[in-house]
Amino acid sequence: MARDDVKTGYKLIGTRPNRPDGLDKVTGRARYGADFSLPGMLHAAVVRSPHAHARIVKIDASKALALDGVKAVVTRADLPTGLTGEDLNLQDNTLAGERALYDGHAVAAVAATSALLAQDAARLIEVTYEVLPHVTDVDTAMAPGAPIIREGVADYSVPEGMHGNVARYMEFGHGDVEAGFAAADIVREHTYKTEATHQGYIEPHACVGQMGEDGRGEMWVCTQGHWYIRRMSAAVLGIDAANLRVTPSEIGGGFGGKTTIFMEPLSLALSRKAGGRPVKLVMSRSEVLRATGPTASASMDVKLGMKKDGTITAGQVFFRMQGGAFVGMSPIGEALPCAFACYDIPALKHEAVEVIANRPKAAAYRAPGSPMAAFAVESLVDEMCRELKLDPIEVRLKNGATNGSKSSYGPVYNVIGLKETLEAAKDHPNYSAPLGPNQGRGVASGFWFNHGGETSVTLAVGEDGTATVMIGTPDIGGSRASIGLMVAETLGIPYENVRVNVVETGALGVNEPTHGSRATFASGKAAVEAARQAMAEMCRRAAADWGIDPEAVEWKDGAAHPAGPNAGKFPPMTIGEIGSKMGSTGGPISGHHEVTAEGVGASFGTHVVDVEVDPETGRTTILRYLVVQDAGTAIHPAYVEGQYQGGAAQGIGWALNEEYVYGADGRLQNPIFLDYRIPVASDLPMIDTVIVEVPNPGHPYGVRGVGETGITPPLPAVASAIAGATGARIRSLPCSPPKVLAAIKANRA
Amino acid sequence: MAKVHLWASLRRFADGQEVVEVDATTVGQMMDALEKAHPGLGPAIKAGLSVAVDGEVIANNRAAPVGPDSEVFLLQRLKGG
């Protein structure tokens, strides 16, 4: 059931108009990161470490610099010293310092008059390495005797006596866990593992940077957040943020992976060394996979107590997560609170460590931490449901969090829609579709906090009564359309009369990136506030014209009206009329709102998947897939469905085939889409969606944010469906055919 | 006095207390008072904290009010992909 059919009183919200950038995107005119060119532009290439861990003894660029057309080489020696904390992390990752910390770690960069020449030059830069011991697996890194990769980087949270590769530690909980387990009829405990996966956006990182002798620079870049790019690049280069102007291109997918910098400051550093000529830097796919943010790999112990009626009495988790060779990059702080967020359980204990390993610096990936946590906890819940022959949806309804529940991580849930998603899943025909031989069904729920964040929006009324909205959150999946709908709804004007533009860093206050499912929520909320300000000003203009009190004017249907019979009789003054004479009534009319947006509504979803497993090869086919998720309010239902379907597809990929494969030499063995196997069109069925709407009281139109939760349930749901089809439980993702076949055989034996 | 709940692994920076009572009317005052009373919490506060005040998550707002009987939970600063 789409929202289109539901009576809400809204004129535009819940409809499905064409997105404003659609035309540019179907004609090839939309400009992405690599599509910008400037006069005099150079092209850059990056030299990367082939070793997982090595001391950099010497970098000799003389042969490269001797080539005609090579204009600049940059190494760590060209970057300022003295950085600390995350700034140092960023600089260390942009260019290796004394040591290369993972296969693919950038060591030097070169700019030349063509991309081919830059690549030739990069091959001529001679780097002398002294190879050091390495470790890439999260459990191996925690083993006694594992090489200690980053001595001394552990933060305040790590108690004495922990393994030298532990960089962070966290523990919280409530209730008496031991008493809870004692009260259970069955207590089960298993270890679950997930491999690192990559966001897999199809557009590789790309930017054009220009920086002159005066230290001022500009950058055009594909990013989820250009203020982040500005702040981080300025920090790495030791310049003031105000000296850098960053313009976001259209963005070819991000999923969290484009919320930080990887190579962007290099374009500026090279430009400066090349006399201020602009420098284009575009990653290859293998660079993307080797050196940009995969998510963490995880090894997770889970223990649950359950009564025969399905009541969960206690839960306990211990997560080990590896986020690369840099402290603070694994999502332990998100994974732990997500672990039991769908449940109301009287006693819980959460513990996690972040582990350092010779892998690339992890970045956020769609609901960071939540999919791994869900794989562990939801898999075990399913195992216990099967053991006790209980319906998995009933068990979740029995134990599920609801309005007023105290969450597993502290806050009290206000108004949430988990149970509504469970009920809708139970009622959906997919849940009762008959299953054939070798087929199985899996169910899982998922959670994401959602995020508000720093947000600044300006709205300007045009002379013709149209509205231009300036937002700072890049539009990845249709947010210009949804924000346009909310503004048009608020102003009471046609959707087509609102133009939403994503503007550069010089045009607005600081905005956080499009992350945390926040663009439609936070930029939307600020845009509505800006529209209300403009409406108030337009009411004042009408009041002045009519000679009545501004309080006696109200705004509806795109016009100022006298409010009630006592205000006087005046024909409505439309936004077009007000706009056309604004010059003579006090000047331009605009609204502006900036806020750290609070009032986020937690997001819950429930997925149901049917699979068929070939018992002779272990190969899994997805037969049916259902996503049910609470959107709060679906502003543009087509793009809400798109988020659900896209999240599910990524989760299915993670569950079945995607993984980072490291060799014994510490090198990534599959840095190519041929072997990093994301789902292709023929791998998937249609993905059914049900949009549940439990409006978020913290947003003027009830928006919760829909981007992230959808990737969470597929991991456990697919593994549980495979267990249903085969009787074999896969506790280590991906459920690749060799693993499933081996499990089927072990189960038979 | 607002009751501030520390997650378990923070307690060793506050003499093992699970709940620290703080005199504050805003989140910012609460954070400052916490750090003053227990300097060991400084790094955690600097690393970025969100709070839940009487059940409502305050991601990042020092001006958000804290009542005299408020129950406050400290949370890791959350963002997302």
Added chain:
Amino acid sequence: MRYHTPTSFADAATIAASTTGTLRFLAGGTDVLVQMRAGMVQPDDLIDLKHIPGVDQVVQTPDGGWKIGIAVPGIVLGGHAGLVADWPGVVEGMNLVGSTQVQGRATLTGNLCNGSPAADSVPGLIAAGATVTVTGPVGSREIPVEAVPAGPGKTNLAKGEVISSITLPPRGKNGGDCYLRFIPRTEMDIAVVGCAVSLRMDGDRIVEARVALGAVAPTVILSETCAKAIIGTTLDDAALAALTKAAEGAAKPISDKRGTKEFRIEVAGVLARRAAKIAYDRAKGLKA
């Protein structure tokens, strides 16, 4: 890099023989360009063979076989009714290579000369008994397809030699072939295991068979024991069990990022069984 466009194989062989640095031939380019992009190969000379007349042709030989030009892309083979009718297993092997887009460029000869043990088109060619014509500076010779690969990324062609065509024998009556591969996804993967079966029937009984296994050894294997397991049988359960065992025994795989040794051995048996059944049905004129 020098880019050459000879208009005869003799010229191509002469150029190839005269080069001193790294040399690559260019047919469909779907391997060479990937290797160049990755920096794995930086050719000094690249010889584009597509300017040679006839390389884009499929022609029937006087004896009823097929001569396939070295630049005929997969999409043309897939659309060639006569070839599909005679050698569906060969064509389906080629058509599994890469995407629709790759099919627009990739060729049988390129797939063979890339030297991958997992090449999808090679088991079908070997099972079919196909041969290649090799042209060198001093003339041409005809060798079986299985004599071309020498190991991963290597061929037995001498310096200056170039494959100038592929020949499939006449299918004849009561024959059928099939190629199956195992991949984790539905498309776009390299075969974890591949198996081609070509056979001929007399009534319900198999009288000739060739079975080739891919991705289970450094080169594609032509397995005598697999063939013997089904020759003389009606492909009953006992024959299928024997074939399974023979295929498992013939497979000598390694564990790598695409699959484990144990998995490959087991799936080699599964695919041999399944491919034989399809080939059998095709030989009997049943649609499969």
Added chain:
Amino acid sequence: MSKIHISTTVNGDPVEFLADPRETLLDALRNQLDLTGTKEGCGTGDCGACSVVVDGTLVCSCLMLAAEANGKTVETIEGMAGEELHPLQRKFIEHAALQCGYCTPGILVAAKALLERNPDPTDTEVRYWLAGNLCRCTGYDKIIRAVQDAAAEMRGAA
């Protein structure tokens, strides 16, 4: 390194340029002819973002040298719309069959090639034809629907 003179027809227009022998058709289209609608996602023929049609055949322009395009006709996303959008382009917008839009040009070029060969494909045929066009945003559902809706309209059955 001497360059090669290339004469070709792109979207109906005769063009000439000088190519490095190692330069791919993709790079030539983007960097020499400013036709940046054709995208690079992988450079290895695995993602389809660089799909173009050369002499009537759908190919990955990253797997073809610019030199090989000499004397040939090339069609890119920029040539797909006339005065009006192609039905596929229109249906992709209407069905929200794109999110980030980066894979969209390649998918449109590939889908158009499909419908020219097979005006009435099954969903499975569409999915296998497009298996070489990776999309990471949509889960393909709305893409398949948009292609089928466009096909129906083009058949006059809509």
